[in-house]
Amino acid sequence: MAVVSVRKTISSRGNHHVLDITSQVADSVQQSGVESGVATVFVTGSTAGVTTVEFEPGLVADLETAFDRLVPRELEYRHHERWGDDNGHSHVRASLLGPSLAVPFNGGRLELGTWQQIVLIDFDTRPRNREYLVQIVG
Amino acid sequence: MAVVSVRKTISSRGNHHVLDITSQVADSVQQSGVESGVATVFVTGSTAGVTTVEFEPGLVADLETAFDRLVPRELEYRHHERWGDDNGHSHVRASLLGPSLAVPFNGGRLELGTWQQIVLIDFDTRPRNREYLVQIVG
């Protein structure tokens, strides 16, 4: 049994940019040399989340539309009073989606469906580098 | 320490069919012989999710109503333009709920509340067999 921790950085445009990180996670697992176990993908910071989706432009747009409708940017957020920030909706969306995803792997390969990709969604309001961790236990 | 991977199939009606998979997960843990650790339940495919709920018909209906209200089937989805599919809402619901759930166990038993069951929700629009994995690490 082993624990391997891989730190990753990815460039994001923000504003619910949906980033496909499947190959980075898969490479981390393969290079760890661990045969089977669970890869926990965790995004540090409180304005981004992780989930899976069939990564094609139509669905990416549908996801963005859903977040715009469910947690609109235009509402009033008490968070803005504190720091003069403009990203109250980013925080709320990130908390709803969650920062963490646990993906099983066997034979060094992630157990994803054919049309199922791991995505990091950056809800913040500006371009930035986002950091996430792939914690491999197995 | 050990990793035990159990592959499961379950028959689903689709259209937010809420399936109680608690006993299957519990049996997998017990039969693994692992005493304590974490069981990661992961549904392969991008139109289903996993969570917990008090599994009784009233709440199952309430959950279905909530998804119908939050991510309505009748909206326009860009995903439909790509494949001629009719399940854009299924994908969006699945991404929001998430495909993965990590449940601790001790003494070979899942650490669930008395009124807390593990459910797989199939959001796709047709009956099918759904596959999920129980990855036991401990």
Added chain:
Amino acid sequence: MAVVSVRKTISSRGNHHVLDITSQVADSVQQSGVESGVATVFVTGSTAGVTTVEFEPGLVADLETAFDRLVPRELEYRHHERWGDDNGHSHVRASLLGPSLAVPFNGGRLELGTWQQIVLIDFDTRPRNREYLVQIVG
């Protein structure tokens, strides 16, 4: 490799009380003596959930407002017909948020962002003690 299971209780006011449990989880990890791995935070019971948020009063209020808007208490819930309960919305909110969060740690320290706290949100309608588990595998 080791598994350490820590059972915690926290006093809650209910009604989407957002409780910062970061230091309790961090202490559990540190006292476990495990160097690196994953801490799975799991709330037992079906009316509470776990996520991360920048824990400041403005955002806590924004989260509460979002849940009140997305899953209103005033709707009709079929769950109420069964037990005469008044917490159908609590169950639905808890299922959407999810009971489980997997947080990586290294060098005995949780890999959280600076403005990212672990919170337990109790959606039930009355004050009570809530139980959760920190399952440390590493």
